[in-house]
Amino acid sequence: xxxxxxxxxxxxxxxxxxxxxxxxxxxxxxxxxxxxxxxxxxxxxxxxxxxxxxxxxxxxxxxxxxxxxxxxxxxxxxxxxxxxxxxxxxxxxxxxxxxxxxxxxxxxxxxx
Amino acid sequence: xxxxxxxxxxxxxxxxxxxxxxxxxxxxxxxxxxxxxxxxxxxxxxxxxxxxxxxxxxxxxxxxxxxxxxxxxxxxxxxxxxxxxxxxxxxxxxxxxxxxxxxxxxxxx
Numbered sequence: 166x167x168x169x170x171x172x173x174x175x176x177x178x179x180x181x182x183x184x185x186x187x188x189x190x191x192x193x194x195x196x197x198x199x200x201x202x203x204x205x206x207x208x209x210x211x212x213x214x215x216x217x218x219x220x221x222x223x224x225x226x227x228x229x230x231x232x233x234x235x236x237x238x239x240x241x242x243x244x245x246x247x248x249x250x251x252x253x254x255x256x257x258x259x260x261x262x263x264x265x266x267x268x269x270x271x272x273x274x275x276x277x
Numbered sequence: 278x279x280x281x282x283x284x285x286x287x288x289x290x291x292x293x294x295x296x297x298x299x300x301x302x303x304x305x306x307x308x309x310x311x312x313x314x315x316x317x318x319x320x321x322x323x324x325x326x327x328x329x330x331x332x333x334x335x336x337x338x339x340x341x342x343x344x345x346x347x348x349x350x351x352x353x354x355x356x357x358x359x360x361x362x363x364x365x366x367x368x369x370x371x372x373x374x375x376x377x378x379x380x381x382x383x384x385x386x
Contacts, residue, residue, distance in 0.1 A: 198373075198374075205379075206378055207377055207379045208379075210375070213373055257321075265311070268320045268321040269320065270320050271320075
């Protein structure tokens with residue numbers, strides 16, 4: 166069953182800690198993306214990657230880091246430098262120039 | 278830089294009424310536009326894309342380059358259409374989508 170899997174579904178973080186959100190896809194998609202979803206602000210792009218070992222900053226990359234060591238995986242680390250990390254995080258993947266994303270089910274991160 | 282604007286955060290209509298969710302964009306190139314939908318407790322998913330000129334679940338959207346708009350329309354709303362709708366624009370440089378702020382559609386019985 167092909168798809169894109171995000172884990173965990175809920176994540177709690179203490180202030181000052183780094184946390185890593187997992188995103189795995191078995192769709193053989195080249196491109197992967199991380200978005201942050203906040204009420205009233207839609208989806209804002211954090212990072213994206215179109216090929217292994219390469220990634221680009223999106224509109225709100227500060228305080229986040231990513232890696233793309235494998236085609237299937239694109240983990241996102243929310244660092245302590247991110248001032249307002251509490252949000253819903255969505256991962257997506259696509260075939261380049263195929264006009265459509267497949268989204269994961271999301272991870273809700275809460276800072277406690 | 279491209280920008281997508283959805284002026285209505287919430288749209289509430291009665292079942293059977295026509296629906297129009299507004300989307301305006303700014304982009305210097307030739308845009309590729311999409312509508313995505315997120316039903317309650319489900320993943321965000323593609324609803325339709327303008328290049329396909331298709332009708333999905335009774336929804337259509339026409340690209341108006343003169344008005345830089347891509348409004349989503351349905352002649353008769355159903356309760357199951359209640360969801361969050363996002364308009365999105367793809368740039369020509371890569372495969373990156375820029376999303377609007379979203380409109381929550383509520384269809385009342």
